[in-house]
Each structure stands twice: as C-alpha cells, then as structure tokens.
Amino acid sequence: MPESQTNLAWDVLLDLAVQGTGPQHEQLARALRSAIRDEVLPVGTALPPSRKLAADLSCSRWLVTQAYAQLVAEGYLAAQTGSATRVAWSPDRDGRRPTASRPPTPAARYDLTPGLPDLRAFPRRRWAEALRDTLATMPHTEFGVPARGGHPRLRAVLAEYLRRCRGALASADDITICSGVTEGMTQVSRALKAAGITTIAAEDPSWGRTRHAAASAGLAVQPIPVDEDGLRVDQLSGFRAVIVTPAHQFPTGTVLAPARRAALVEWARDVDGLILEDDYDAEFRYDRRPVGTLQGMDRAHTALFGSVSKTLSPALGIGWYLLPPVWTDLVRAGSAPPVADQLALASYIESGGYDRQLRAVRLRYRARRDALVAALAEHLPDARISGVAAGLHLLLHLDGVTENLVRRAADAGLRLTDLAVYEVSPSEGSTLVIGYGNLADNAVVPAVTLLAALLRR
Numbered sequence: 533m534p535e536s537q538t539n540l541a542w543d544v545l546l547d548l549a550v551q552g553t554g555p556q557h558e559q560l561a562r563a564l565r566s567a568i569r570d571e572v573l574p575v576g577t578a579l580p581p582s583r584k585l586a587a588d589l590s591c592s593r594w595l596v597t598q599a600y601a602q603l604v605a606e607g608y609l610a611a612q613t614g615s616a617t618r619v620a621w622s623p624d625r626d627g628r629r630p631t632a633s634r635p636p637t638p639a640a641r642y643d644l645t646p647g648l649p650d651l652r653a654f655p656r657r658r659w660a661e662a663l664r665d666t667l668a669t670m671p672h673t674e675f676g677v678p679a680r681g682g683h684p685r686l687r688a689v690l691a692e693y694l695r696r697c698r699g700a701l702a703s704a705d706d707i708t709i710c711s712g713v714t715e716g717m718t719q720v721s722r723a724l725k726a727a728g729i730t731t732i733a734a735e736d737p738s739w740g741r742t743r744h745a746a747a748s749a750g751l752a753v754q755p756i757p758v759d760e761d762g763l764r765v766d767q768l769s770g771f772r773a774v775i776v777t778p779a780h781q782f783p784t785g786t787v788l789a790p791a792r793r794a795a796l797v798e799w800a801r802d803v804d805g806l807i808l809e810d811d812y813d814a815e816f817r818y819d820r821r822p823v824g825t826l827q828g829m830d831r832a833h834t835a836l837f838g839s840v841s842k843t844l845s846p847a848l849g850i851g852w853y854l855l856p857p858v859w860t861d862l863v864r865a866g867s868a869p870p871v872a873d874q875l876a877l878a879s880y881i882e883s884g885g886y887d888r889q890l891r892a893v894r895l896r897y898r899a900r901r902d903a904l905v906a907a908l909a910e911h912l913p914d915a916r917i918s919g920v921a922a923g924l925h926l927l928l929h930l931d932g933v934t935e936n937l938v939r940r941a942a943d944a945g946l947r948l949t950d951l952a953v954y955e956v957s958p959s960e961g962s963t964l965v966i967g968y969g970n971l972a973d974n975a976v977v978p979a980v981t982l983l984a985a986l987l988r989r
C-alpha cells in the first residue's frame with residue numbers, strides 16, 4: 533500500500549488555480565478526483581490530515597473536510613476512525629478507463645524493424661571515460677544555469693565536425709543543441725508558423741515522427757511523392773518549406789539525384805523558402821563517400837538537422853540543428869541535454885573517438901548488410917532489394933500480396949515493418965522496410981530463413 537503522502541507538495545499537485553469556478557471545497561474535490569482518476573494518487577494512498585492539508589493550501593480546515601466527505605460519499609476515498617483517509621478507487625478496477633487488452637506480443641526472437649543502431653556497439657568505456665573526465669575537470673561555473681541553445685564548446689566542435697565530415701557551411705553561432713532531430717524540427721516548425729508559413733511539404737513515404745513534429749507545431753503537412761531519384765521537386769510549387777532526407781531517403785533508401793538537388797536549391801531561392809534537411813544516417817554509406825549536405829550548397833535556405841541517434845544511441849538524446857542566420861533569432865530553443873553530456877560528446881569528438889567509432893561501426897554495418905543481401909538472394913530469390921548501400925535499412929519488395937504477413941511473423945517471433953507504415957498514400961504491393969542496424973550478426977540467416985518459411989506457407 534502506498535505510504536502516507538503527507539510530505540507531497542499538495543498545493544502544486546492539486547493546482548487549485550486550474551480547477552475552475554464554484555465554491556472552493558468543490559474545486560478541491562474536483563482536483564482530488566482528477567488526481568485519483570489520473571492515478572497521480574493511486575489506490576491506497578494516504579491523504580494528509582485535514583488540518584495539515586488546510587495549512588498547506590492556506591484554506592480553512594472545514595473546506596478540506598467538506599471535500600474529503602464528498603469524495604468518501606462518491607467512493608473515491610475511504611475514511612476510517614483513527615486512521616488516515618485513503619484513496620479507495622482505481623480507474624482500472626472500476627473499468628472506467630479502457631485497459632490495454634491486447635494479448636501481450638511474445639518477445640521477438642528476431643527484430644527486423646528499422647530505427648536502431650547496433651546497441652551492442654555502444655562505446656561504453658569511451659563514453660564513461662569522457663563523462664568521468666568531464667565531470668572531474670569542468671570548472672565549477674559549468675554547474676550553473678546552462679546556456680540556452682547548447683554549450684558553446686559542443687556547438688564549436690560540431691561546427692568543425694559538420695564542416696569536415698558533412699561539407700556543411702557551419703559556424704558555432706548557427707548551431708543549436710537539442711534532444712534530437714524530432715525536437716529540432718518541432719522548434720523550427722514553430723518558427724515557420726510564427727513567420728506566417730502555414731503549410732509544409734514532406735516526402736511520401738517518410739518517417740512519421742518528423743511529419744508529426746511539423747503538424748504538432750500547427751503546420752499543415754502535405755505529402756510529395758518520392759521516386760527513384762528522390763523527392764519530386766517539380767511538385768513543390770506553392771510551398772515555402774519542405775522536409776527532406778537528401779543523403780539517404782527514409783525509407784526508400786534513394787539518394788536525391790544531382791539534378792534534383794540543384795532544382796531543390798533553385799526552388800528554395802525562388803520562393804525564399806526553407807529546406808529542412810534531415811541528415812539522420814548520412815555517415816553510413818558503404819559504396820562510396822557520403823554525398824555532402826544540401827546546406828553546404830545554400831546555407832541561406834537550408835536548416836540542417838542531425839543527432840547521435842543513429843551513430844551512437846537514441847538514448848543519449850543529443851541532437852543539433854544548423855540554421856540560416858536570418859532564422860536564428862526566430863527560433864526559440866528549448867532546453868538542451870545535460871551540460872555534462874554535451875561536454876562529454878564534445879571531448880569524445882575532439883579526441884577522435886567519435887570518428888574511430890564511426891569507422892568501426894561502418895565496417896560492421898557494411899558486412900552485415902552484405903550478409904543480409906546474400907541471405908535474401910539465397911532464400912527469397914524472387915524478392916527484389918532496393919535502396920543504395922547505405923544506412924541501417926533496405927527495402928524488400930515481395931512478390932504478390934502477402935496477407936497478414938506482419939502479424940503472422942510477429943506470432944512466429946519475427947518483427948517486420950510494412951512500407952505502408954511510412955506512406956501517406958499507401959501503394960499497391962508488399963514491401964518491407966528491413967532494419968539490420970541492431971540485428972545480431974548471427975541472427976541474419978535465421979531471420980531470413982524464418983521469413984522465407986512464412987512466405988512459403
């Protein structure tokens with residue numbers, strides 16, 4: 533049974549101010565009721581004695597006893613002589629809140645969903661060293677209020693990294709540190725809205741979370757098709773902003789063709805618009821050097837977004853964006869990741885550790901992709917693979933319609949993702965987006981064999 537909660541900040545918890553109108557004891561009852569319904573106060577929680585709560589809330593004791601009595605009458609609370617009044621109701625037990633009644637999905641033996649880098653490869657030792665050294669040596673002044681928009685040292689280190697590795701035109705002043713691409717897109721989308729841009733174009737198919745980031749900022753998101761040369765730039769007329777993944781389109785795996793890159797930059801200049809360039813996994817190209825950023829072609833009309841979600845781990849929650857100078861003042865940065873983490877990343881990059889890690893995992897992913905392609909060729913010879921040799925996923929086009937494949941596979945312990953998940957306008961046919969980033973090397977062949985067996989059934 534939960535302990536007595538008499539030391540809680542009840543005035544904050546109950547937030548009387550937002551409870552609306554009516555007599556004060558009704559407001560308090562309403563606040564308690566919703567705290568119980570939302571399970572902020574779970575069943576069994578002891579409420580403070582009425583005298584104590586009255587003192588905390590600066591109100592009369594009578595008001596509190598009235599509110600308690602009301603909730604006892606409604607069954608939310610139970611009062612016992614000589615003991616604390618306790619929460620007596622739980623939403624689930626009462627069936628008022630629908631409980632998730634789906635049968636638990638069995639833990640997948642093989643997970644081919646895209647998204648994660650190899651979590652086993654996370655450089656624990658190096659990261660721990662960077663973090664420990666940072667904490668041991670950072671001046672005490674760094675423990676003060678963090679700089680908005682990120683620590684200047686990480687911004688400078690990232691500017692150098694983006695110039696060197698991504699061909700970006702970056703200076704520390706133009707960089708904002710945030711928790712990831714999604715968060716960065718949300719902040720920039722808000723600024724677009726504030727600047728009077730109401731609609732944004734986005735690739736179709738694309739990652740739903742970046743589309744959602746723009747929509748959550750109040751922008752109307754319009755899908756623009758993608759073909760084998762990437763985004764159909766010819767369909768951008770009427771727009772002033774677009775979200776695009778030019779180095780490695782997600783999820784089709786194409787690279788924006790040179791003529792399209794030029795056309796996209798020309799479009800942005802013509803309409804004085806903004807290209808939101810999502811550079812999410814550009815470091816991983818296996819057949820040649822990665823193409824440079826569009827931002828490097830036109831810094832005045834491109835916002836570049838990146839994060840360590842694919843290179844190290846999404847759990848670190850560190851990302852950045854690089855804005856054209858005219859936009860820098862319009863975007864209101866949110867809170868950046870913890871200062872020690874930012875400084876640890878800065879020193880990890882400065883020491884060369886980040887580059888070494890990227891070289892090591894690039895080899896690992898390349899070998900894994902080769903093994904996957906070979907296994908698919910052997911066990912599913914009629915299926916077609918598409919997407920350049922890059923990133924952490926590929927597309928697998930299956931022959932014919934595959935009824936309930938994703939569900940049947942899940943039942944058999946294999947997690948799959950249908951391309952339709954990323955499509956605004958679902959296409960015909962059966963295509964899977966196969967992620968191999970976090971697939972153990974020894975799981976490649978068994979996972980493909982299982983998929984082939986399911987398709988034969």
Ligand SMILES: Cc1ncc(COP(=O)(O)O)c(C=O)c1O
Binds near residue numbers: 713
């Ligand atoms: C297309 C795309 N963009 C960006 C990201 C990274 O987003 P974040 O930095 O918010 O983790 C992902 C991660 O899966 C992605 O698939």
